[in-house]
Amino acid sequence: QDSRHRGVRALCVVNSRSSEDCVGIENIVLPAIFSKASAQTTLWIGNGRYLRPPVVSPAEAKARAPAVNASRYREYLGTELDLLVFDGYSGLPLNAMSALSGCLRAGGLMVLLMPPLQDRDWSDPECERLFTHPYQSAQSRDLFTQWFRSALEARPGVLQVTAEGAASQLLSSVRAAETPPAVSLQRARLEQQSVLKHWLHEAEKSRCCLLVTADRGRGKSTLLGQFAGQLIRRADTRQVLVCSHHPSAVTILFRAAATASGSLLPEGRQERLHRLDLPDGLIRFRAAPELMQTDPEQTWLLIDEAAALPGPTLDALLLRFPRVVMATTLHGYEGSGQGFRLRFLPRVITQRPELRQAHLETPVRWSDEDPLEQFLNHSLLLQEETAPARLSASSGTYEISPQQLLKKAHMLTQVFSLLSLAHYRTEPDDLRLILDSPTVRLWVCVRDGQLCGALMANLEPAVRDEELQQDIRDARRRPRGLLSAMTLAQQVGLHETMTLDILRIVRVVVHPEHRRQGIASELVSCVLSAAQNRQDAVTTSYALSPGLGQFWNRNHFEVLRIGQRPDRYAGTHSILSGIALTPGARALWSEAQHRLRQRLPFDCLHHLSDLPDDLFQELLVLQGRTKRRQDLPALLEAFADGNLPYHAVEDLLPLWAAEQLDWSRLDATSRSVWLRKVLLQKPWKGPFTGLVNPGKSTVCQLLRDTLNTF
Numbered sequence: 001q002d003s004r005h006r007g008v009r010a011l012c013v014v015n016s017r018s019s020e021d022c023v024g025i026e027n028i029v030l031p032a033i034f035s036k037a038s039a040q041t042t043l044w045i046g047n048g049r050y051l052r053p054p055v056v057s058p059a060e061a062k063a064r065a066p067a068v069n070a071s072r073y074r075e076y077l078g079t080e081l082d083l084l085v086f087d088g089y090s091g092l093p094l095n096a097m098s099a100l101s102g103c104l105r106a107g108g109l110m111v112l113l114m115p116p117l118q119d120r121d122w123s124d125p126e127c128e129r130l131f132t133h134p135y136q137s138a139q140s141r142d143l144f145t146q147w148f149r150s151a152l153e154a155r156p157g158v159l160q161v162t163a164e165g166a167a168s169q170l171l172s173s174v175r176a177a178e179t180p181p182a183v184s185l186q187r188a189r190l191e192q193q194s195v196l197k198h199w200l201h202e203a204e205k206s207r208c209c210l211l212v213t214a215d216r217g218r219g220k221s222t223l224l225g226q227f228a229g230q231l232i233r234r235a236d237t238r239q240v241l242v243c244s245h246h247p248s249a250v251t252i253l254f255r256a257a258a259t260a261s262g263s264l265l266p267e268g269r270q271e272r273l274h275r276l277d278l279p280d281g282l283i284r285f286r287a288a289p290e291l292m293q294t295d296p297e298q299t300w301l302l303i304d305e306a307a308a309l310p311g312p313t314l315d316a317l318l319l320r321f322p323r324v325v326m327a328t329t330l331h332g333y334e335g336s337g338q339g340f341r342l343r344f345l346p347r348v349i350t351q352r353p354e355l356r357q358a359h360l361e362t363p364v365r366w367s368d369e370d371p372l373e374q375f376l377n378h379s380l381l382l383q384e385e386t387a388p389a390r391l392s393a394s395s396g397t398y399e400i401s402p403q404q405l406l407k408k409a410h411m412l413t414q415v416f417s418l419l420s421l422a423h424y425r426t427e428p429d430d431l432r433l434i435l436d437s438p439t440v441r442l443w444v445c446v447r448d449g450q451l452c453g454a455l456m457a458n459l460e461p462a463v464r465d466e467e468l469q470q471d472i473r474d475a476r477r478r479p480r481g482l483l484s485a486m487t488l489a490q491q492v493g494l495h496e497t498m499t500l501d502i503l504r505i506v507r508v509v510v511h512p513e514h515r516r517q518g519i520a521s522e523l524v525s526c527v528l529s530a531a532q533n534r535q536d537a538v539t540t541s542y543a544l545s546p547g548l549g550q551f552w553n554r555n556h557f558e559v560l561r562i563g564q565r566p567d568r569y570a571g572t573h574s575i576l577s578g579i580a581l582t583p584g585a586r587a588l589w590s591e592a593q594h595r596l597r598q599r600l601p602f603d604c605l606h607h608l609s610d611l612p613d614d615l616f617q618e619l620l621v622l623q624g625r626t627k628r629r630q631d632l633p634a635l636l637e638a639f640a641d642g643n644l645p646y647h648a649v650e651d652l653l654p655l656w657a658a659e660q661l662d663w664s665r666l667d668a669t670s671r672s673v674w675l676r677k678v679l680l681q682k683p684w685k686g687p688f689t690g691l692v693n694p695g696k697s698t699v700c701q702l703l704r705d706t707l708n709t710f
Helices: 002-006 019-034 058-063 070-076 094-103 126-130 143-154 166-173 182-202 220-231 247-261 311-320 335-351 371-379 402-407 409-422 429-436 466-473 483-491 495-499 519-531 548-554 583-598 600-606 613-623 634-640 652-659 668-679 696-709
Strands: 010-015 042-045 081-087 104-114 158-162 208-214 239-243 275-278 281-285 299-304 323-328 356-360 396-400 440-447 450-460 502-510 537-543 558-566 573-580
Touching (some): 010 371, 042 070, 042 094, 070 094, 081 094, 094 104, 094 371, 094 429, 143 371, 143 402, 182 208, 182 220, 220 239, 220 247, 220 299, 220 323, 247 275, 247 281, 311 323, 396 519, 402 429, 402 440, 409 429, 409 502, 429 440, 440 519, 483 502, 483 537, 483 573, 495 583, 502 519, 519 548, 548 573, 558 583, 558 613, 573 583, 583 652, 600 668, 613 668, 668 696
Parallel strands (some): 042 081, 081 104, 208 323, 208 356, 299 323
Antiparallel strands (some): 275 281, 396 440, 450 502, 558 573
């Protein structure tokens, strides 16, 4: 009764010794709930093969909520739910659980159907997806289960029942969707109205870039819809285009737009609403690729859950549309939010200096005291700690075991918070990997009782099964987690890398207050020392960004492969680098670098041409020149002496530049000319750094000077 009055949501864990005990949950309990939570506001996550008996009639099929694989959870972000069921026998997907919890409105119920957490015979099937080959869920450390169980026991308001008593206990806790208390709701609406008023003022300008951020349930989509409904009444607005990661995510936005514009929704248009034809104009959903063919004049673009779109897509949309509004969640739900904050947002500030940001604090769908949000924030460590607190831990840089982290809960909280703060792909599933994966290792740097840095690495064991090796060669299989070996084997053609034991650095982060003190290099050095005489190589994969490649180069990591397509979230190409620790690995590294340089001229024209000049030049410097030094070919020597024209050697110059040129010794002007003219084949007029009036003779002379210096 108290929960109903406060307008909060509930979490119910239904425990059973076997999956058969839970079959009655849907047949007995959930049909009663459907009278309050319809199939349209109910979502079942899991394959359901254990707990859901076959449908026997069309009426039953219509009343039954869909069973959705956890991998598809992003399709349902932005919807509103009254009942959210997780089939724990199919696995406990932490990313989906944290994200979809934001779709539950006040009075809603999240149900976890699973065995007792203290049952040591149960292995979470979700680990099969997360663990590195050949490890299985049965080899989990089961430390996350201990952590999750203690969180359940420590949090009031979590209802734990047995399958046998679920019918009576669960029904007594279910309630129809409530609205949050008047005080909380009034404060949330005042926040929305304040932002809306500011946006309408900014809308008077010919160029406008607006951003609102918030945790889920704070009314971002509703705010966008209200703004769209106001915009369409303006004489200078012909249409409002709406974009998101999936059409189902914009239903709430369109409902709010219809209300704000004073229109009534047609019967049957309450769900999956994607278009509003209004007397003053048109509001409609458009997928990102379609937007690039749309005339931006007299058009506003509204992007909901912007962090879920690829970085390059957002870049292109911001360049095309002069008036853009974005709403997104930044942390606590999926790694793409961190990518938006750490990588995309700085680019927006540079590209669109007129950017205005706002933040919504107060929940709209539930109250401030919501126990479900508090439980998930605590159990999945969704709240970032921006200031390092003092720890009762010894100073130094050292490896720390998951068992030690579990005993020092505050240390675990700070480590995960630091990973979330500093890396764009950290997500709830990483918490399980840190605690449970038999291949994940963690190093920390503690100074004066403060956590200053952390490094997360993953063991990638050698593939010794000959049949599996052949399947990998034939591209029939790609074992999970073996990123380094699979990349070099399947993308570069070095199949021998499958026989290497590799330690891959997954994250290395330093708290902002302790950067530029050599902490990251100290952590890397500890990893290299630990890998000596145990692994064949240490690798890392990162998205190319200014300065990051230089850091790995200073720590003696060599570039082995450049990704052909930009990373979905970072918006730039990925780099695989590594250090060889054994003679066999060194031979493979040398061959990988040789093949990388051989294809560089082709990549420059077809795969890397979108790179900015500064990143391109940094990449060329990182690549270095081959150790297989050769004399200058006779034709290039003749060109250097002025005895041959440029067109006689234009096919040789790119190959020589990729193999032999030491880019680190070139000045800025020479780098620009060799990059833009020789590799990218730009016109003679440039532009080139440092050349005021470039032309064919000037550029050719600079190229000849470089060759003569060589």
